[in-house]
Amino acid sequence: MATINKNYGLLEGGYLFPEVTRRTNMFIAENPGVKVMRLGIGDTTEPLTPTVIEGLKTGVDNLAHKKTYTGYGNEQGNTELIEAIVNDYRKRGISIDPSEIFVSDGAKPDSSNIQSIFGPGTVAVQDPAYPVYVDSNVIAGRTGPFNEDTGQYEGIVYMPCTKENDFFPKLPDGKVDIIYLCSPNNPTGAVATKEQLKTFVDYAIANKAGIIFDAAYEVFISDPKLPKSIYEIPGAEKCAIEIKSFSKSEGFTGVRLGYTVLPKTFVVENTKKGEMNAAWNRRQTTFFNGASCLAQPGGIVALTEDALRESQKTIDHYMGNAKIIKEGIEYLGLTAYGGVNAPYVWMETPDNMDSWDFFEKLLNEAHVVGTPGSGFGPSGKGYFRLSAFGDREDIIEAVDSIVNNLKL
Amino acid sequence: MATINKNYGLLEGGYLFPEVTRRTNMFIAENPGVKVMRLGIGDTTEPLTPTVIEGLKTGVDNLAHKKTYTGYGNEQGNTELIEAIVNDYRKRGISIDPSEIFVSDGAKPDSSNIQSIFGPGTVAVQDPAYPVYVDSNVIAGRTGPFNEDTGQYEGIVYMPCTKENDFFPKLPDGKVDIIYLCSPNNPTGAVATKEQLKTFVDYAIANKAGIIFDAAYEVFISDPKLPKSIYEIPGAEKCAIEIKSFSKSEGFTGVRLGYTVLPKTFVVENTKKGEMNAAWNRRQTTFFNGASCLAQPGGIVALTEDALRESQKTIDHYMGNAKIIKEGIEYLGLTAYGGVNAPYVWMETPDNMDSWDFFEKLLNEAHVVGTPGSGFGPSGKGYFRLSAFGDREDIIEAVDSIVNNLKL
Numbered sequence: 171m172a173t174i175n176k177n178y179g180l181l182e183g184g185y186l187f188p189e190v191t192r193r194t195n196m197f198i199a200e201n202p203g204v205k206v207m208r209l210g211i212g213d214t215t216e217p218l219t220p221t222v223i224e225g226l227k228t229g230v231d232n233l234a235h236k237k238t239y240t241g242y243g244n245e246q247g248n249t250e251l252i253e254a255i256v257n258d259y260r261k262r263g264i265s266i267d268p269s270e271i272f273v274s275d276g277a278k279p280d281s282s283n284i285q286s287i288f289g290p291g292t293v294a295v296q297d298p299a300y301p302v303y304v305d306s307n308v309i310a311g312r313t314g315p316f317n318e319d320t321g322q323y324e325g326i327v328y329m330p331c332t333k334e335n336d337f338f339p340k341l342p343d344g345k346v347d348i349i350y351l352c353s354p355n356n357p358t359g360a361v362a363t364k365e366q367l368k369t370f371v372d373y374a375i376a377n378k379a380g381i382i383f384d385a386a387y388e389v390f391i392s393d394p395k396l397p398k399s400i401y402e403i404p405g406a407e408k409c410a411i412e413i414k415s416f417s418k419s420e421g422f423t424g425v426r427l428g429y430t431v432l433p434k435t436f437v438v439e440n441t442k443k444g445e446m447n448a449a450w451n452r453r454q455t456t457f458f459n460g461a462s463c464l465a466q467p468g469g470i471v472a473l474t475e476d477a478l479r480e481s482q483k484t485i486d487h488y489m490g491n492a493k494i495i496k497e498g499i500e501y502l503g504l505t506a507y508g509g510v511n512a513p514y515v516w517m518e519t520p521d522n523m524d525s526w527d528f529f530e531k532l533l534n535e536a537h538v539v540g541t542p543g544s545g546f547g548p549s550g551k552g553y554f555r556l557s558a559f560g561d562r563e564d565i566i567e568a569v570d571s572i573v574n575n576l577k578l
Numbered sequence: 579m580a581t582i583n584k585n586y587g588l589l590e591g592g593y594l595f596p597e598v599t600r601r602t603n604m605f606i607a608e609n610p611g612v613k614v615m616r617l618g619i620g621d622t623t624e625p626l627t628p629t630v631i632e633g634l635k636t637g638v639d640n641l642a643h644k645k646t647y648t649g650y651g652n653e654q655g656n657t658e659l660i661e662a663i664v665n666d667y668r669k670r671g672i673s674i675d676p677s678e679i680f681v682s683d684g685a686k687p688d689s690s691n692i693q694s695i696f697g698p699g700t701v702a703v704q705d706p707a708y709p710v711y712v713d714s715n716v717i718a719g720r721t722g723p724f725n726e727d728t729g730q731y732e733g734i735v736y737m738p739c740t741k742e743n744d745f746f747p748k749l750p751d752g753k754v755d756i757i758y759l760c761s762p763n764n765p766t767g768a769v770a771t772k773e774q775l776k777t778f779v780d781y782a783i784a785n786k787a788g789i790i791f792d793a794a795y796e797v798f799i800s801d802p803k804l805p806k807s808i809y810e811i812p813g814a815e816k817c818a819i820e821i822k823s824f825s826k827s828e829g830f831t832g833v834r835l836g837y838t839v840l841p842k843t844f845v846v847e848n849t850k851k852g853e854m855n856a857a858w859n860r861r862q863t864t865f866f867n868g869a870s871c872l873a874q875p876g877g878i879v880a881l882t883e884d885a886l887r888e889s890q891k892t893i894d895h896y897m898g899n900a901k902i903i904k905e906g907i908e909y910l911g912l913t914a915y916g917g918v919n920a921p922y923v924w925m926e927t928p929d930n931m932d933s934w935d936f937f938e939k940l941l942n943e944a945h946v947v948g949t950p951g952s953g954f955g956p957s958g959k960g961y962f963r964l965s966a967f968g969d970r971e972d973i974i975e976a977v978d979s980i981v982n983n984l985k986l
Contacts, residue, residue, distance in 0.1 A: 172755040172788040172846035173697035178857045185863055213649035223642045226872065230638060233833070234631045236969070241621035241831035246643035275683055275834075275870070280864040286717070289581035305864045309694070347580040378579040423649035424871035425641070426683075438580035449586045457690040457711045462683070464634065464872040496661055561644070 177309050180323070182316035186301050186545035187211055193529070194539050207568035209495065209556040212356065212513065214421040216487060218468075221482035222420060225471030229464050243460040246451065247429065248271025251466050254473040255429060264401045265271040270433050270447060272454055273469070275426040275461045277386040277415035281350075282306035283381055283457070284430065285409060287449040288438070291347030296339055297328035298357055298546030298553070300384070303350040321548035330549040331358055337507065337516075338366045341373050349374065352384040352398075354391060357546045357555040358516045359508015361396045367403045374409035378439050380446075381406070386415040386428070389485055389549040391511045407433045418513065419481055420472045427465040488513050492558035498569035499556070502578060513558040516543070520578050522552045529554070536571040585717050586732070590724035594709050594953035595619050601937070602947050615976035617964040618947040620764065620921065622829040624895060626876075627888035628856050629917045630828060631877030637872050651868040655681025655837065655857065659874050662881040663822075663837060672809045678841050679853060680862055681877070683834040683869050685794040685823035689758075691716035691865070692819060692838065695857040696846070700754030704747055705736035706765055706954030706961070708792070711758040721925055731954035739766055739959040746774045746782035746926075757782065759808075759862065760792040762799060765954045766924040767900075767916015776810045782817035783967065786847050788854075789814070794823040794836070797893055799919045815841045826921065827878045827889055835873040838906040896921050899973040906977035907964070910986060921966040926949070928986050930960045936964070944979045 183189065190210055198206055210309050218226070221473040233239040246252070252268045259266045274280050282302050285293075291431050293307045304326060307313055314324030322328050327346050329339030337360035342349075351370060353362040382398040391398050400406045416422040434444040461469075471477050492509035499506040509515040519528040525542030532538050532554075543553030558565070591597065597620050606614055626634070640646040654660070678960075680702050682688050688877035690710045693694045693701075701715045712734060715721055718883035722732030730736050735754050737747030758780060761770040769855045791808040799806050808814045820839040824830040842852040879885050907914040907925050917923040927936040933950035940946050940962075951961030966973070 171753070171786040172699055173845060174849050174854060174857055175695050175697050178860055181860065185860075188863070211650070215644075215647065217644050217647040217650065218641045220642075223638060226638045226641070227635065230631060230872075233634070233829070234628075236623075237624050239623065239625040239829070241623065241829070241967075243832050271896040276865040276867050279865060287583050287586070289583050291580055293915045302864060309861070309864065332696045345579070345666040421641070421649070423646070424651050424868070426867060438582060441582050443815070446802070447931045449582055452586055452589065452593075453717070455596070456717065457687060458709060459684050460832070462870040462873050464638075465870050497926060559649075561669045569972060 175309070177311050180308050180313065180315050180563070181305060186541070189545070190539065190541060194533070197533050204537055206533070206537050206539060207571060208539045208567055209560065210541050212557045212559055214418060214423045215560050216361055216421055216484045218421050218478060221467045221474065221477040221480055222468050222471050226464065227542055228282055228470045229467035233463070240463060243463055243466070244361050245404065245455045245460050246362035246459055248460065248466040248470070251470045254470050258473050259399070259401070261522065262275060262399065262402070263396060264399055266401070267434065270431055271305055271429055273427070273429045273456070273461050273466065274458070276417060276428040277384065278302055279429045280413045280428060281382065281384055283453065284413070285312070286451070287309055287446060287453055288348055288380065292325065292345070293326060294327040294342050294346040295547070296331050296335065296351060296355065297548060298331065298334065298543060299350060300352060300356050303382070304485040319358065321544070328549070329399050330372045331355070331360065332549055333507065336364050341369060345377050346379055348380050348382065349385065350382045354387040354512035356387060357514055357541065357543065357550065359510070359512035359514040361391055361393070361511045364397050364403060367397060367400055371400070371409060380411040380436070380438055383412045385412055387418055387512055388414070389419040390489065390513050392489070393511055398509060407435045408437060411436060416469055416472060419485065420468065421484065422465070422468065425465045425468060427461055427469050430544065453486050458486075487562070488558045491560060491562065494565055494569055495556050495558060500575050501573055502576065515558065517554050517556060519552050519554050525551060525554055525558065532572070532576065534562060535577055536575045538568045547577065583630055583717070584958065585719050587910070588716050588721065588723050589713060591866050593713070594949070595623065597947055597953070601752055607794060607943050612945055614941070614945050614947060615972060615979060616947045616967065617976055620826070620965045620967055622826060622831045623968050624829055624892045626829050627885060627892065629882065629888055630876050630879050634872065634876045641871070644797040648871060649793070651874070652869055653863045653866055653868050655869065655873040656878070659878045662878050665811070666881050667807070670807065670810070674839055675842065679837055680840065680858060681869050682836045682862070683935065684825060684836040684865070685792065685821050686710055688821045688836060688838045689792055691861065691887065692858070693718055693720070693756065695715060695755055695854060695861055696788065700733065700735060700753070701953070702737055702750050702754040702757045704739050704758065704760060704763065705956060706951060706958035707758060708760060708764050709954065711790070729952070736955060736957065739763070739768065740957055741915065744768065746770050749777060752973040753785050754787055756788050756790065758790045758792065762795040762920035764795060765922055765949065765951065765958065766936070767918070767920035767922040769799055769801070769919045771803070772805050773860070775808060777807060779808070779811045779814050779817060783813055783898035786816065788844070788846055789818040791820045795826055795920055796822070797827040798897065798921050800897070801919055804919060815843045816845060819844060822835050824877055824880060828876065828891065829892065830873070830876065833873045833876060835869055835877050860980055895970070896966050899968060899970065902973055902977055904965050904967060906981050909981055910984065917966065922965040923966065925952065925962050925964060927960050927962050933959060940980070940984065943985055944983045946976045946980055
């Protein structure tokens with residue numbers, strides 16, 4: 171008799187974004203003719219840059235001719251793309267070996283799958299956090315049930331990130347084994363300083379913990395003092411895995427391309443150098459068959475100087491949106507964080523209103539969709555995320571509507 | 579202290595195909611100037627058809643313009659592609675609901691990930707089999723260690739498929755929980771009849787077992803009496819999950835596109851209708867972010883009548899190769915199976931020679947690379963797989979070399 175993986179039964183409710191979509195669709199059905207404006211999901215809206223489009227077309231053309239047709243690629247990624255990534259790190263003064271880079275179909279699959287090379291252990295997450303870190307560990311069996319009172323899964327260590335600590339957590343009190351950090355942070359928009367990251371690198375080395383560092387949003391950092399990679403912190407190569415994405419920098423949310431860096435020097439309890447790198451290699455070669463050969467040429471081109479210049483304009487566009495959103499919120503006398511080195515504005519709800527109540531209020535009064543902070547974890551209560559991804563005129567229209575229609 | 583997932587330590591040696599590559603590269607290094615011919619990995623070599631190329635180009639063009647640009651798609655797949663797949667089944671008299679189809683980046687990820695929605699249990703595999711079925715379950719912890727003497731992992735039920743049973747297994751003696759079946763079979767090239775599949779469907783219903791049916795090669799079936807889908811067998815909708823691929827039919831091995839059908843009627847012990855479908859939906863929405871938006875338009879086009887006519891020519895080409903290979907082997911007085919409704923020829927080694935010894939003999943004497951049968955499981959001992967994927971002239975050259983140079 172086959173059975174179901176019982177851990178699915180532990181999962182609390184639906185995934186955050188489908189719930190946002192469900193409530194939005196319900197509003198639309200009940201309010202025909204009303205235009206709903208979206209500052210919700212962090213989905214790119216700007217078209218790809220000309221240089222990248224040319225690279226993608228070349229990829230398609232190659233498949234049309236016998237001489238240039240290719241079938242299976244390396245599960246670890248196209249050699250030329252890996253070299254381009256190595257070179258991208260080298261320009262920042264970081265030395266990564268090609269065998270330490272694993273190209274994938276994006277940061278979401280990598281950040282959910284990476285836990286599978288670890289044994290049982292205690293997971294620590296920033297609170298609030300991207301829900302995939304927790305959910306993947308619930309499904310993998312590293313947690314107990316969801317506790318409705320605390321809003322937490324038993325067995326997970328939640329590290330609060332609130333205005334009181336500038337949205338970067340203090341070290342966990344006890345010992346934890348696998349730590350997820352995201353900077354620039356989704357959802358708070360906070361960027362960790364080198365000093366902040368160093369506290370966690372030192373902790374991880376001292377406690378033989380592993381850090382999963384989600385750097386999917388690093389291109390949005392404009393302040394040169396802020397680290398764009400955890401490998402800017404000495405010792406991180408021993409204790410940290412870095413996850414990167416082409417989604418937000420290049421508009422590849424639908425194209426699907428990212429990569430994970432797993433240094434051979436990364437070790438955990440009772441492993442030799444290279445053993446965790448080999449485990450991830452085995453995981454990828456067994457469960458994955460490489461990112462699409464249509465997407466990878468786009469990644470190669472995206473890392474050229476021409477394409478980087480072009481994509482900087484796209485990034486500037488989204489950050490211009492963030493500024494408009496933040497100023498609109500502040501104009502209303504509300505408090506907003508993030509939005510400077512990250513494409514998310516993290517606002518306090520008026521009078522510490524429940525996040526989902528504010529979701530309904532914003533939708534009903536201003537016809538604007540956002541994402542409730544509590545959906546990212548219990549410390550997100552009383553906060554609300556607004557996304558800077560969108561057309562400029564749509565952003566302005568949404569912010570105008572908030573400023574003019576939200577009843578405070 | 580973080581630890582490694584100890585199940586990786588249970589895995590025996592490397593994945594089969596990297597080992598074939600390693601030995602081939604060693605031969606090339608030791609024999610400079612010698613031309614090595616490849617009948618090894620089942621990798622497509624024919625370019626994509628014109629209609630599909632146009633579809634893919636439209637996909638790229640859409641990303642170049644603000645009005646047609648799209649970001650994140652549904653994790654379950656593009657609605658239009660799902661409709662095309664539903665329609666493809668409908669044409670065969672099989673009714674599948676759109677919510678039962680999950681588009682993915684290929685049959686390999688799906689066939690390795692699908693086990694994750696099941697609880698602990700005993701896995702049964704055809705022996706020989708595509709290594710991913712076993713390896714994914716080893717990593718997931720459903721097995722004991724590898725036993726060098728038997729060539730088997732403890733805890734896995736191996737169902738021998740040899741010439742004595744026409745390469746289709748008899749039912750397992752005891753009770754098993756998760757059963758992997760592949761037809762047309764990789765590596766034996768055997769295709770299960772309706773009667774054969776019915777024995778397993780009846781067993782699965784009686785024992786509440788789940789069948790994972792890998793139909794990645796169904797397009798190669800030309801005999802109208804042979805089933806192309808397990809859902810042609812009454813009752814299969816209650817006990818079988820079907821995995822499909824665009825890799826071999828459309829040459830999408832590098833493009834990465836496939837799908838899994840998980841009917842809502844599929845139940846296991848203590849689950850209600852729809853619960854396993856919901857678990858796979860949750861798995862895909864948590865660990866996956868949709869197949870590339872560059873690949874999916876190719877899939878939509880690939881299922882149109884024009885494209886199907888074009889791809890039939892590609893299929894005929896590969897099956898013409900299979901005929902040439904089989905006739906060459908038989909000309910030598912050796913025995914070969916498969917190659918009629920499947921793109922693989924499964925030959926007996928001369929004098930029951932060890933499969934890896936024959937690999938070396940074929941490489942050294944004829945300079946041809948194939949795949950040792952024993953690499954697919956202990957019952958593959960004394961067999962050898964030759965792949966029909968290749969250019970016609972390369973196939974003829976390789977077969978000529980085997981006929982003229984293999985010392986028997």
